[in-house]
Structures are given as structure tokens and as C-alpha cells.
Amino acid sequence: MHTSRLTVRTLRTSGPGLVIAVLLLALVVGSGSAWAAGKIGASDIKKNAVRSKHIKNGAVHTRDIRAGAVTGAKVAADSLTGAQVAADSLTGAQIDESTLGQVPDSAKLAGRLPATFLNSTIYKTEALTTTGTRLGDNSNVISFACNPGDILLSGGPASVAVTSDLLESFPTPGSTNSWTARIYDNGTADSFTVVILCVDQ
Numbered sequence: 088m089h090t091s092r093l094t095v096r097t098l099r100t101s102g103p104g105l106v107i108a109v110l111l112l113a114l115v116v117g118s119g120s121a122w123a124a125g126k127i128g129a130s131d132i133k134k135n136a137v138r139s140k141h142i143k144n145g146a147v148h149t150r151d152i153r154a155g156a157v158t159g160a161k162v163a164a165d166s167l168t169g170a171q172v173a174a175d176s177l178t179g180a181q182i183d184e185s186t187l188g189q190v191p192d193s194a195k196l197a198g199r200l201p202a203t204f205l206n207s208t209i210y211k212t213e214a215l216t217t218t219g220t221r222l223g224d225n226s227n228v229i230s231f232a233c234n235p236g237d238i239l240l241s242g243g244p245a246s247v248a249v250t251s252d253l254l255e256s257f258p259t260p261g262s263t264n265s266w267t268a269r270i271y272d273n274g275t276a277d278s279f280t281v282v283i284l285c286v287d288q
Contacts, residue, residue, distance in 0.1 A: 205238060208287040216246055216280045218272070226254055227272060232265035233285035242266025242283035251277040 192201070214231035221227055233239050243256050243266070252271045259265035266283045 202288075205286045206288050209240065209284060210287055211282065211284050213245065213282040214280050216278050218276055218278050219270075222269075225271065226269050227277070227279075228267060228269040229279065229281045230259050230265055230267040231281040231283055232259070232262065233283060234287075235264075237264055237288050238286040239264040239266060240284040240286060242268075242281060244268035244270065245280050245282045247279045248272070248275070248277040250275045251279070 194200075196204070212231075212233070214229055217229065219227035219229040229244075231242070239258065239262075242258070244253060247253060247270055250273055252273065253268070254271055255267070255269040257267060259267040264285065266281055268279070268281045270277060270279060
């Protein structure tokens with residue numbers, strides 16, 4: 088490296104000589120700094136010698152960073168917030184889905200409460216095979232319901248003898264999860280049942 092020297096043989100404490108000496112010293116130091124600034128390159132800087140404290144805030148811009156040079160390993164954990172990320176700059180390709188937890192249940196979906204939607208689990212069940220309850224008109228009726236809280240999809244009688252007449256098969260009045268079937272056995276005891284399809288809520 089070039090070194091400039093200034094030798095002052097006689098330096099008075101005052102007068103024109105002191106002024107000239109100071110000016111010459113400033114000139115030499117200033118020109119030496121300018122020379123050094125123009126000659127120091129990346130190869131002259133020791134690896135890891137430049138740290139964050141040496142860089143002026145806001146001095147490094149996107150154009151100063153080589154594409155792909157910054158990876159997750161070079162970013163301190165929890166150091167970035169939404170304010171440091173450009174709008175719409177992240178997509179699904181940058182996110183590891185396995186690191187995401189379960190999305191909390193929403194209070195509403197499309198303005199509707201969860202209870203207004205049906206589950207995808209459907210089951211079939213049926214009443215015990217009996218002659219049912221005898222009514223005043225000598226007909227027999229069986230009503231059968233889904234488990235409490237579940238929703239009835241459909242239903243109907245089963246195992247009705249060919250000697251009997253099916254009088255009614257309908258959702259039980261006043262209920263949202265029960266089905267009723269009524270038969271007339273024509274004087275011949277007939278054991279039958281009611282089969283229903285329910286949504287497991």
C-alpha cells in the first residue's frame with residue numbers, strides 16, 4: 088500500500104509556518120484516504136469482518152443483494168415481521184404446509200352457523216321387530232328415532248307381511264329425527280320394523 092510521509096523539521100507554535108504545516112498534513116492525509124478508497128476491493132476485506140454495526144441503516148437495498156443469496160439459514164429466527172415482507176411476495180411454494188397447525192373452527196361459514204351444515208357420516212339403524220303399538224282403529228304403529236342430536240334423512244317400514252296393509256309411512260309429527268310407520272294386519276298378527284337413515288352430527 089502506498090504511504091505518504093510528511094517531515095516537518097521545524098514547527099513553530101504560531102505564525103505562518105504552523106498554518107502551512109497543518110494544511111500540508113491535511114492534504115497528505117486526505118489524498119491518502121482517497122487513494123485507499125479507490126484501491127480497496129472485496130478481496131482486501133477479511134471474511135466475516137463486516138458486521139451489521141458497520142452498515143448504515145437503510146444503506147443496503149434489494150438491488151445490492153445477489154439473487155438467491157439470502158436463505159432461511161441467514162435470517163435470524165423471529166427477526167422478520169409482515170412489515171418487512173413485500174405484499175403478495177410469498178406464495179404457497181415458499182411455505183412448508185407441514186409446519187402449519189390446524190386452522191381454528193370458524194364461527195360462521197358463508198354467514199351460516201356450523202349447526203346448519205350436515206356431517207358427511209351417515210348411518211342406518213332400525214327398530215326392534217314387533218307388532219308395534221295397537222291403536223283404537225286396530226292398526227299398529229311403530230315410531231323410531233335417530234340418536235339424540237342427529238338428523239333424520241329418510242325412513243320406512245320393513246318386514247311387513249303380505250297379509251297386512253301399509254297405511255302410513257312418514258316423518259313423525261313434531262320430531263326432526265324420527266320416522267313412523269302404521270299398518271293394518273287384517274286380524275293376523277304381524278311383526279314388522281322401521282328402518283331409518285341418519286346423519287351423525
